[in-house]
Amino acid sequence: MSKAINIVKSTAVPLNIENIDTDQIIPARFLKATSREGFGKNLFRDWRYINDDENQPKKDFVLNNPSYKGKILVVARNFGCGSSREHAAWAIKDYGFDVVVSSFFADIFKNNALNNFLLPVTVSEDFLQKLFAAIESDPNTEIEVSLENQSIRFNGNEEKFEINSYKKTCLLNGYDDIDYLLSMKHEIEAFEESRP
Amino acid sequence: MSAKTLFEKIWEKHIVKQIEDGPAVLYIDKHFIHEVTSPQAFKGLEQRGLKVLRPQQVVATADHNVPTLNQHLPIRDELSRKQVQQLIKNCAKHDIELYGLGHPFQGIVHVIGPELGITQPGMTIVCGDSHTSTHGAFGAIAFGIGTSEVEMVLATQCLMQSKPRLMRINVEGQLNKGVVSKDIILYIISQISASGATGYFVEYAGSAIRSLSMEARMTICNMSIEMGARGGMIAPDQVTFDYLKGRLFAPGNSLWDKKVEAWKQLYTDEGAKFDKEIFIDAAKIEPMITYGTNPGMGIGVNGTIPKESEIDEKEKPSFLKSLNYMGLEPGTKIKGKKVDYVFIGSCTNSRIEDLRMVASFVKGKKKAKDVEVWIVPGSKQVESQAREEGIDKIFAEAGFQLRQPGCSACLGMNEDKIPAGKYCISTSNRNFEGRQGPNARTFLASPLTAAVAAITGEVADVREWL
Numbered sequence: 001m002s003k004a005i006n007i008v009k010s011t012a013v014p015l016n017i018e019n020i021d022t023d024q025i026i027p028a029r030f031l032k033a034t035s036r037e038g039f040g041k042n043l044f045r046d047w048r049y050i051n052d053d054e055n056q057p058k059k060d061f062v063l064n065n066p067s068y069k070g071k072i073l074v075v076a077r078n079f080g081c082g083s084s085r086e087h088a089a090w091a092i093k094d095y096g097f098d099v100v101v102s103s104f105f106a107d108i109f110k111n112n113a114l115n116n117f118l119l120p121v122t123v124s125e126d127f128l129q130k131l132f133a134a135i136e137s138d139p140n141t142e143i144e145v146s147l148e149n150q151s152i153r154f155n156g157n158e159e160k161f162e163i164n165s166y167k168k169t170c171l172l173n174g175y176d177d178i179d180y181l182l183s184m185k186h187e188i189e190a191f192e193e194s195r196p
Numbered sequence: 197m198s199a200k201t202l203f204e205k206i207w208e209k210h211i212v213k214q215i216e217d218g219p220a221v222l223y224i225d226k227h228f229i230h231e232v233t234s235p236q237a238f239k240g241l242e243q244r245g246l247k248v249l250r251p252q253q254v255v256a257t258a259d260h261n262v263p264t265l266n267q268h269l270p271i272r273d274e275l276s277r278k279q280v281q282q283l284i285k286n287c288a289k290h291d292i293e294l295y296g297l298g299h300p301f302q303g304i305v306h307v308i309g310p311e312l313g314i315t316q317p318g319m320t321i322v323c324g325d326s327h328t329s330t331h332g333a334f335g336a337i338a339f340g341i342g343t344s345e346v347e348m349v350l351a352t353q354c355l356m357q358s359k360p361r362l363m364r365i366n367v368e369g370q371l372n373k374g375v376v377s378k379d380i381i382l383y384i385i386s387q388i389s390a391s392g393a394t395g396y397f398v399e400y401a402g403s404a405i406r407s408l409s410m411e412a413r414m415t416i417c418n419m420s421i422e423m424g425a426r427g428g429m430i431a432p433d434q435v436t437f438d439y440l441k442g443r444l445f446a447p448g449n450s451l452w453d454k455k456v457e458a459w460k461q462l463y464t465d466e467g468a469k470f471d472k473e474i475f476i477d478a479a480k481i482e483p484m485i486t487y488g489t490n491p492g493m494g495i496g497v498n499g500t501i502p503k504e505s506e507i508d509e510k511e512k513p514s515f516l517k518s519l520n521y522m523g524l525e526p527g528t529k530i531k532g533k534k535v536d537y538v539f540i541g542s543c544t545n546s547r548i549e550d551l552r553m554v555a556s557f558v559k560g561k562k563k564a565k566d567v568e569v570w571i572v573p574g575s576k577q578v579e580s581q582a583r584e585e586g587i588d589k590i591f592a593e594a595g596f597q598l599r600q601p602g603c604s605a606c607l608g609m610n611e612d613k614i615p616a617g618k619y620c621i622s623t624s625n626r627n628f629e630g631r632q633g634p635n636a637r638t639f640l641a642s643p644l645t646a647a648v649a650a651i652t653g654e655v656a657d658v659r660e661w662l
Contacts, residue, residue, distance in 0.1 A: 016513070017513065017514055017517065018511060018514040019390055019391065019490050019514060021490070021626075021628045023607075023626070023628040023629070023630060023631050024628065024629060024630070027630055027634075028607040028608060028609045028631075029608070029609065031232050031233075031260075031609065032232075032261065032273075032275035032276055032278075032279050032609070033235075033275070034235035034236065034239070034278065034279060034282050035235075035236060035239065036236045036239075036343075046629065046630045046634055046635075052634060076514075077391070078390065078391040078394065078424070081390060081391060081394075081424060081490070082326065082421075082422075082626060082628060083325075083326050083607075083626075084233070084324060084325055084326040084340035084341060084342055085232075085233065085342075086233070086236075086324075086342035086343040086344060087343075089342070104391065104394065106391070106394055106424060107360075107394060107395060107424070107426050108326060108340055108341070108342060108421075108426070111341075111342060111345070112342035112343075112344065115342060115344035115345070116344065164217055164218050164219070164358065165217045165218060166215050166217065166218025166219060166356075167218065167219075176344075177344070177345075177348055177356045178240075178244075178344070178347060178348050178351060178352070180356070181221065181348055181351065181352040181354050181356070182246075182351065182352060184212065184213065184221060184352070184354070185352070187212055187213060187221075188212055188221075188223070188249075188352060188353065188354055191212045191223055192223075192353075
């Protein structure tokens, strides 16, 4: 399966809470696995269920609201702060999201997302609030994200987003950083030898 | 030659290649690993048929998952046990030095690196843990990475990194009585918010920072991530050199003078440019405490939680959600609030100096009746030092439990969880929802403020006791 990502057209799930830390995205007790798979079912675990019980979903939490679904997660500012756990990006991707939209991402989360072909799209606060309002008034609002054009569109609104051209190439083609680094083996060895 | 910051001097020496309109390929000197964020990286290596490129530059320990009682027995929780065993297997297979359970050097990764002299000025240091910023206290570029990046460093000893923006935080003047380094960093975060330094690497400077011990500097750098910064650093000086001299992996006698000469060049040149600069008056800092569910929600221990009307309209839902979780009311005082647990530990405040600070305060006193007090040393070496100094007896007399080293109740991955609804005053770094256990409520504070709460059973002002 190609990991490459370009155009994502989908409805979205809105989660309008600021400063969501990675402990909320995936609580520490689920970090005991030794593989990367299967974290989606514990995404936002403690916000999703009463007393950690899958038979008692919290009705007011958005992932439990059948009106909202899609491949795009829309979140308020400073998303992914706190712990560096990549499990947070794995959980979001494994749940079925390909894009996360916010006005501001924490640094480590953003890198982790990019390394897992989960596209973090940073938009202006104004655009984000319009997007929240649109999804909340009509859950069927379709959003189109194009990595190629670096654009996000809904209901005739459009905004461009930034991504460095190296990362863009990686995501469009399904390349890993590690492949790139491995191709530099001789330069890395030469660097080591040049050091005092 | 143009004036350079401390960060730039180290960064530039570690660039293998700069990619146009992209990140730099950054060479990593030291790589710390632990059981929680490394297994998938080793699995990835194996799937690609790769070896660890420079095993002698990697150091491992088991800390996040380990019990803090009866460490000589097998770990009871099956998943934790498997994860720790996986680390043992991976290290053996790839020739990586492991200070695992039972080893005299075992402990929290950010405590053992410095105390063994592995962490040194001028280095680039990474670990799959956001509190790697701790090592910046030695004048190193140190930051947390994700597991894919752990895999990259294992395979190539390099990382792809964009140069961050640079911020300097100057803390000038004299600290008040009862105010310690934890209060400085909690104060800074309360001023600039939990995201105020996102995108930046921070250098801490100024007379108040210079006056601190290495342990105290580590506490400050440790919490850089709690305001969003990728890392924090402090220029090395005589305090740094004195701390390092004679430590196991510090440069030996024949190399020492040469190394120190090189380390003395690691400072920010006069006139070097920062993208942002902040000035803090040390005299304004009080003993701090957090009331909410991110580390930016802090106030002086005598202060009042903000009123709803003082909060920006847009931030109100998050603010109210946070207070509701904490069971606190806007516009009320936090002093006098009853606490159920006191946790003194974590990579922020579990070093020998922290334990000494607590011991000198509680000597001859007893804990409040309904409070449970856990003291979790940062490493086996800290634990033995505490016993050697008789600190263990002071704790025993006070009714405190001195446990064995690990991350413990900072994140509750082992059995050390705070029960739902209970209040814990904690010297750790995060007061997030559920951090210390599902529905547990955390007040972050300094070891001194935690110690006084242990004695009184409530949030109290340590200055009234000094």
